[in-house]
Amino acid sequence: MSQHSGRQIRVLDGVRGQFRDAGSLPDNAVPEVIGRSWQRCASAGLAMNRPARQDPLAAPALRRQRDRNHTLLHLATPELDLLARAMADADGVAILTDARGLILDARGDDGFAGRARRVFLQPGACWSETHEGTNAVGTALAEGGLVEVDGAEHYLDENRVLICTAMPVRDPTGRIAGVLDLSGDARRPQTHARALVRLAVANLEHRWTMQAAEADGSDLLVRLHSHPSWLGTPHEGLLAFRDGRLSAANRIALGLLGLDAGAIGAAGWDALFDGSIIDGGRPGGGVVSGDARLLTSRAGGVPMHLRISRPAGRPVLHPVTAPSRLRAAAPTLPATTPPALTLRGAMVWDAASDAMLARATRAIDADIPVLLQGETGTGKEVFVRAAHQASALRSAPLVAVNCAAIPEGLLESELFGYEDGAFTGARRRGSPGRIRQAEGGILFLDEIGDMALGLQARLLRVLQDGEVLPLGAGRPVTVRFRLVAATHQDLKAAVADGRFRSDLYYRLNHLSVTLRPLRDRQPLDAIIDAVFQATGAPARDITLDPAARQCLAGHDWPGNLRELANLLRTLVALADDGSTITPADLPGEIGAARPLGPPMPLPQACLPHTAPVFAAPMSDAAPMASLRSMTDDALTRALAAHDGNISAAARALGIHRATLHRRLKSRQHG
């Protein structure tokens, strides 16, 4: 029931009248939070007697919004059900909104739901303060904390029939992702609503942080509380660390340590605690885990009980459906290639890439930024497109921007958009910019390492505030998108050199995926076969001679999968139907490469025509000598002939310096 007595209601009616007519509020007439909200509504020109005016989203648009908030909806389902059950006797509904106050789901008493719809308390309606004046959802969003709005405390006369309690839900990066709300008839009792909502939000945020720690590959999970008996409950603080940086936290942990959300992605261990969890006494200095230990928080100087573990060892909390979706669509390659390789369209996937794809997909679904690293041509863009298709956002946009391909001067307007006439040459009616085009979907920033420092600062602000300010615009626009960034550069080194902002690096680098260069992918000849088949060669009965495959496997592939795929496509395009591609068809430097692989006589066509040091051992070689021993011999002679100079020896052998290094290393290891 409304907490107000009959007398209080009459007083409140008088206060409303005075506020409406004179714009003034007597001291302590309403709770401070309500007073602030009334003032905001009045300043926005909202009249108390304005009739409810909503235009709830139609089903397809609502579905899109629900897709965009897939993680929140998925994680909040148990809490919504529990709250709805708690409201069963109380004539009320449990509501989940997005970060703007748009109702995504409402569950509860049918009788009240019917009446609630009369005041537009229904999915697709927006309960921000701008739409509905002071109300629990909108005011909780504006204030950033739990708010109860009882009867006549609502700003609009029409909403006085309601009593509502709402609290924002924060994601593991500290951003408000939505609101949980209990709303009922102001004439009916609504007992324990505050405690219920607070508990539900704590549960939900706890689960979300645990899931994020799993998905982003955190190396440490810290449970903490000032009182040890709270450890292991949803009211414990949770901190996840990666590479010594705070990568995720729940609100309780931030509160206990006196931090704000800005610490996530930025603060290191030493900034948070006075003391170490590294056991200096043990060889290797491992992290102490298991029993709780006592450390003092730096901000408040409060002793905290900490229990430390490694999230990677935990079971996955939310099974991911993406890999099975992927596997269902992926035919296994014929018996000539190991079953660990699969073909999807023209793309070849090995087991390791599949595992990385599953992790990245899970991170995208959990709204965790993904950073892809890898040399040119390792398939970063192919990977993002596959992750997009496997994610819950597959019907939402994937907007790719190559930061290196767009001149620095244009990148700003391309990304952030601009208003009509913002600069000379600007398109009429302006441009929303690529960030806004990615609304609800994925923004893929390729070659982010090439972004100028000034733009890095602007991008960081967008990521922190969830708002973008187009050039020439007076007001920022709210944006929600998932971020995947990629680079072939060593971003850590770029941070150390001052070419890349460290705060942006830690924002981007929640889940880091490194795509391996072709030379590190094994077995290379199986990958070559798979890429060859993906060119469509089998349909034209074109085959790859084993000797040619050996030559290809011996090449260094500086252009990685791109170079290999392009070469094979060209070879197949030039070949006659039913023919076999032999070493003679390969470009000189590849046909001349020394093949590696199982011991077998060296195919004549692979013999280097240009490397004199090779010629001598070949003529001396016993006919049954293994390829490996011949190769070893050639390496030794080439090195001896060039006084151990690797570069000169590699040049003479006609192979890349890195290849020579690798072969020497593999020789050392037997």
Ligand SMILES: Nc1ncnc2c1ncn2[C@@H]1O[C@H](COP(=O)(O)OP(=O)(O)OP(=O)(O)O)[C@@H](O)[C@H]1O
């Ligand atoms: N899994 C794969 N299977 C087969 N071919 C692939 C695969 N991944 C990439 N390729 C080939 O490599 C080409 C380049 O891939 P992609 O553009 O994704 O690389 P990248 O790492 O983004 O390169 P860059 O850093 O130069 O932008 C693709 O067009 C395709 O021909």
